Amino acid sequence: MTRRLIVEPRGLAPWWLKLLIPVASVFAALIVGALFLSLTGNDWFEVYGKMLDTAFGSGRGFAETLVSATPLILTGVAAAIAFRMLVWNIGGEGQLIFGAIVAAGVGIWLSGSTPPIIAITAVVIAGAVGGAFWASLSAVPKVYLGTNEIITTLMLNFIALNLMQYLVLGSFSPWRDPEATQFPQGRPIIDTGRIPEFFHRLDWGLFIAIAVAVLAWFVISKTRSGFEYRIVGDSFDTARYAGIKVPKKVLGTFLASGAAAGLAGSILVAGILGKMDPRSLDLGLGFIGIIVAALARLNPIAIIPVAILMGALNNAGPALQSIGVPSATVTILQGAILLFAVAGEFLIANRFRRPDRTPEDAEMKAEVSAA
């Protein structure tokens, strides 16, 4: 008789399993990675040592990991809050870019004598407003005309990208630095609009990002509005039946999602970049945010450590090339670690069982549920 495995939702997994599976899946990824590295002629021990040393081994390295994580926290939150509401905003990339455009516009337009508190606040908030506006171009048609936001947000990414390139590379707009004649560059924003750095290149934007993630978690989990939000996220019909104004909720979520992505843009402009420059912003940060959100299972708090992990993986890449690992091998290794992490998540949520259930199996299941 054939025995096939059936996949079923696990329900509530015991606490030790929730800890064991992620740990085991990371180890599995590392073992498979080590095998792959050995087969391609690399010293796996040296490679792993280098990765961890780069990302966490020194104060500067860890600061750089957090620098890379900062925009990912925000684009991760942007994706997570939208996806939980079944709003498929994959336009974080475009909203980030448009946020950066608006933020840099304000930072260039302000007088150089503007006090830092006002200038920084204005630049940072301008980005959020810009991101929300760019999201509204998809949100309003979705809510009132029923257009598909997957298509509109995706297309608007390209429009934002081309707009950014046009403003600096293709025209003599105020965003283009008039002093850079050899190659077009973004014009620096006023100095008082820059977020101060507190350690190496790490600036206070990190704490803005963390605060936004915590705020998103708080609103969703602890407020009445968040409760309604979760109902809408479970089912539009249930929400409607419960008297919740679904279109208004969807619109609000969509705009908040865009604002978070736009904030990532303005924190880059006011922080590490100091200008809106196409080469520095066309990095797919909005798209990586979707991966971050998925790995964090759409939980805003979990996004913080996941974004840090992504930042670490990102920074380890070039460092591995310096010990002779080809760039393609690095990309494969990074992909393997992410793949195993996602697979591990699946094992927490689901389990395998044999189809012919014996009384013992049923007992075990009852025990697990009780735990």
Add this chain to the structure above:
Amino acid sequence: MARKRWTFAIALMLVLALFAAACGSDDGGSSSGDEEFKIAFVHVGPTADKGWSWAHDQGAKYLEANMPGVKITTLESIDEGPDSQRVFEDLAADGNTLIFGTSFGYMDPMLAAAENFPDVTFVHATGYKTSDNMGNYFGAAEEGRYLSGMAAGERTETNLIGYVAAFPIPEVLRGINAFTLGVREINPDAEVQVVWTSTWLDPTKEGDAAQALLDAGADVIAMHQDTPAPGQKAEAAGAGWVGYNTDMSEFAPNGWLTAAIWDWGPFYLTTAEAVKAGTWKPEVVYGHMADGMVDIASFGPSVSDEMQALIETRKQEIIDGTFAVFPDPIVNQDGVEQPLGDIFGMDFFVEGVIGSPKS
């Protein structure tokens, strides 16, 4: 519910952190023992692009072969922008005493890294900023461009040459203008039509632009970017092709005419020797055909012997300094004579170019 996802991410971090503690300790000791001279190269594209990054990588290989005791580290496909500062600093922390960055967008990040690592020498290609421990370098590609234009002028029968251009910046405009002047020395009736792609390395877009020019009647394609895609389109259409950066004749054996090419090796070697001897000074290097940084590639089958001889003569005149690629005054796109001005800020097209110098 929230707790479950939390634990996963935290566990992941814990494992990594523990691993870091275990492996990190033995990593520090290994770099201090040996006395080798460590040099690093950072490229924006893959070194296999057979274009810009490949040419620089060839230079690095020349340096490696000609300088005993040198250890070269090459990083490829490194994005420009703020991320690259970290890459430069990691290389400096790893004990590299000389670091080359071969793309314009590395300029400001490299300047910041140079400030944080004052004992390391940084040298940046195509930029204009220098500091106490950062110099820059580039070369007069226009000299090779002019010569390649002569070959194109001989080849065209439709008198329309297509030019797949990157960005409307002085470097690219210099190339287009020098090429056009070379074309029109041989064939005063020929015109050069420019299409902007806003890319440095995007085979699809650059190939499409070449195809559009071929469809418009061009029978020679010239280009600025780092891929051979325009040449492959030209080859397929039976048209001629003028490349850039390196000898790419293998991609279009029939259509190949020639190209302005780079030879960075000697510059890398002299720079490395100067740094090792402690005599290096931050300076702005603009190499020429005379010092070998710029050259012209091998000729394709359709370039006649007479033309090859004429090009060689012109090349010798450029090397001797008896022929200037850009006359002063110079006739612009509108047929009006104007002063040449600073070629590093060039913002106009010469007579014979079709298109806008502002994209």
